[in-house]
Amino acid sequence: MVKRLQELADLLPGARLLGGDAEITSIERDSRRIGEGALFVCISGAHVDAHSFIPNAARAGARAILTERETVDVPDGLSVLHVQDLQAALDVIVPYFYDYPARSMRVIGITGTNGKTTTSYLVRAILRHAGKRVGLIGTIQIMMEDEVFPTANTTPDVIVMQQLLAEMRARSMDTVVMEVSSHALDQGRVAGIEFDTAVFTNLTQDHLDYHKTMENYARAKARLFDLVSEAGTKAGKTAVLNADDAASATMRAHTRCPVISYGVESKADLTARDVHLAQDGMELTLVHGEAEPVKLHIGLTGLFNVYNVLAATGAALAEKMPAADIAAALCAFTGVPGRFELVRAGQDFSVIVDYAHTPDGMENVLRTARAVTAGRIIAVFGCGGDRDRTKRPIMGRIGAELADIVVLTSDNPRTEDPAAILDEVETGVLPVIGAKPYEKLVDRRTAIFHAIGRAKAGDTVVILGKGHENYQILKGGTIHFDDRETAREAIGGL
Ligand SMILES: CC(=O)N[C@H]1[C@@H](OP(=O)(O)OP(=O)(O)OC[C@H]2O[C@@H](n3ccc(=O)[nH]c3=O)[C@H](O)[C@@H]2O)O[C@H](CO)[C@@H](O)[C@@H]1O[C@H](C)C(=O)N[C@@H](C)C(=O)N[C@H](CCC(=O)O)C(=O)O
Numbered sequence: 001m002v003k004r005l006q007e008l009a010d011l012l013p014g015a016r017l018l019g020g021d022a023e024i025t026s027i028e029r030d031s032r033r034i035g036e037g038a039l040f041v042c043i044s045g046a047h048v049d050a051h052s053f054i055p056n057a058a059r060a061g062a063r064a065i066l067t068e069r070e071t072v073d074v075p076d077g078l079s080v081l082h083v084q085d086l087q088a089a090l091d092v093i094v095p096y097f098y099d100y101p102a103r104s105m106r107v108i109g110i111t112g113t114n115g116k117t118t119t120s121y122l123v124r125a126i127l128r129h130a131g132k133r134v135g136l137i138g139t140i141q142i143m144m145e146d147e148v149f150p151t152a153n154t155t156p157d158v159i160v161m162q163q164l165l166a167e168m169r170a171r172s173m174d175t176v177v178m179e180v181s182s183h184a185l186d187q188g189r190v191a192g193i194e195f196d197t198a199v200f201t202n203l204t205q206d207h208l209d210y211h212k213t214m215e216n217y218a219r220a221k222a223r224l225f226d227l228v229s230e231a232g233t234k235a236g237k238t239a240v241l242n243a244d245d246a247a248s249a250t251m252r253a254h255t256r257c258p259v260i261s262y263g264v265e266s267k268a269d270l271t272a273r274d275v276h277l278a279q280d281g282m283e284l285t286l287v288h289g290e291a292e293p294v295k296l297h298i299g300l301t302g303l304f305n306v307y308n309v310l311a312a313t314g315a316a317l318a319e320k321m322p323a324a325d326i327a328a329a330l331c332a333f334t335g336v337p338g339r340f341e342l343v344r345a346g347q348d349f350s351v352i353v354d355y356a357h358t359p360d361g362m363e364n365v366l367r368t369a370r371a372v373t374a375g376r377i378i379a380v381f382g383c384g385g386d387r388d389r390t391k392r393p394i395m396g397r398i399g400a401e402l403a404d405i406v407v408l409t410s411d412n413p414r415t416e417d418p419a420a421i422l423d424e425v426e427t428g429v430l431p432v433i434g435a436k437p438y439e440k441l442v443d444r445r446t447a448i449f450h451a452i453g454r455a456k457a458g459d460t461v462v463i464l465g466k467g468h469e470n471y472q473i474l475k476g477g478t479i480h481f482d483d484r485e486t487a488r489e490a491i492g493g494l
């Protein structure tokens, strides 16, 4: 990809180009990714100011910088593109630079508090069963067909996003399925993407540290439905909405394209009945209008996963996938890493590792565990640091109400004092814990060993919050940590 700096400047009213035109071969916002000919975008972030990396960028071969700062010292030979509003400038020039890759493929965006990753994996499985070449962008990883790439965010920033989409175009992906976080919608990470199908899973409390109110949070999510409604270069757009979630009204108010609704309680285009849960899967019957109802057995469990199955089916129908492929792919689906994942190491009790890190997620998972457990529920959980503090006591209360034994422990404390986080969670635990056994163990490994040590035949140990994560983020740095691995070790030591 090569474009002239002047060409980019011409797209931006009020932009000033200092130091002369130059040929640009990439756009980067991280000095560590700069190569020969790059335009280095200087963002003053939450932790560091990228202007301080200009010398590094120059040494690495940057040709120019993009900034909204009036005066910037740059080494000789580096041009400066000055703009009034950096984010607005990126919205325009990044998709242009990469020749709007999203226009070359179908784009399915999934938003909502919980269920995005699970739904995206289900959609990917259905599309692939129907013979499509599928890219996936989300929390766990990025995939292009079977090839896997790591990711730092659920939805990458606008630059990495356009680079990924350009790579997917080069590899002839037919469709990209992506999780679209509220942060992404708020920060313009999906600028320049024309969505074909937009899916809403649900809205419950999370991220109030960032959005402040549930109204702002809902408004950020609704942005995806503005985007899917925009007239662009594509035809056949659809919004897939959860009829049982009150926030769908907000999403619908932003939608100006056809809607497929799904639900279990309310009247909807797509529903499920005859749901039978087991620990390692469930049966359900999918009902879509006048079509013959389809009975499925799938390797996911819990009513919340019925919603994910319906959301994914809605997206597949919007993408005109044949009913036979939908049913066959769902029946062959075996689960998502770290989502209600069973750890089997020959023990006579169950161990489930799950990514629930919101009040609603916890409630769903603990209720599901209860429904499929004969003995007691032992819950191990905490809350992430540097994130929504108001969810801590709520999660504490839910854990104490729904489990029989509670082991409070650290999630990813990040820069916070781990013990202080647990104290905040505990304010929700204490009023409802009564005589139930309760421990507060800051070290997650000790907590998992403790919980597994208490388990008896027929019990279920539910380890919540970190799911697929194979690390723990502490003040001193990030360490290797995997709940599944630790649980296996603990079982092995019994
Ligand atoms: C609050 C927030 O959204 N922060 C995001 C933001 O970081 P930032 O701009 O504040 O970054 P910074 O670390 O201060 O760095 C500033 C600039 O200096 C640059 N830099 C930095 C170091 C260096 O050596 N050289 C260099 O050039 C950085 O590339 C950056 O451009 O931009 C980064 C690049 O896109 C993101 O990775 C980062 O996400 C952080 C890691 C994060 O934790 N975000 C969470 C809140 C988030 O976005 N979560 C949602 C998921 C929510 C959900 O699914 O429930 C997500 O989509 O991931």
Ligand SMILES: Nc1ncnc2c1ncn2[C@@H]1O[C@H](COP(=O)(O)OP(=O)(O)OP(=O)(O)O)[C@@H](O)[C@H]1O
Pocket (backbone or CB within 6 Å): 112, 113, 114, 115, 116, 117, 118, 119, 139, 154, 179, 201, 202, 304, 305, 307, 308, 338, 339, 340, 354, 355, 356, 357, 360, 361, 362, 364, 365, 467
């Ligand atoms: N539809 C749902 N409704 C409520 N809770 C759910 C739903 N689906 C999954 N969960 C719970 O939320 C956890 C996270 O699920 P998943 O990873 O699919 O969601 P996500 O929206 O991608 O989360 P994140 O925002 O962190 O990326 C699961 O481990 C489960 O506990």
Ligand SMILES: N[C@H](CCC[C@H](N)C(=O)O)C(=O)O
Pocket (backbone or CB within 6 Å): 154, 357, 383, 384, 385, 387, 411, 412, 465, 466, 469
């Ligand atoms: N174990 C996690 C889950 C984080 C989920 C993530 N999507 C976010 O909140 O950004 C934590 O709280 O650290």
Ligand SMILES: [Mg+2]
Pocket (backbone or CB within 6 Å): 116, 117, 138, 139, 140, 154, 179
């Ligand atoms: Mg996710």
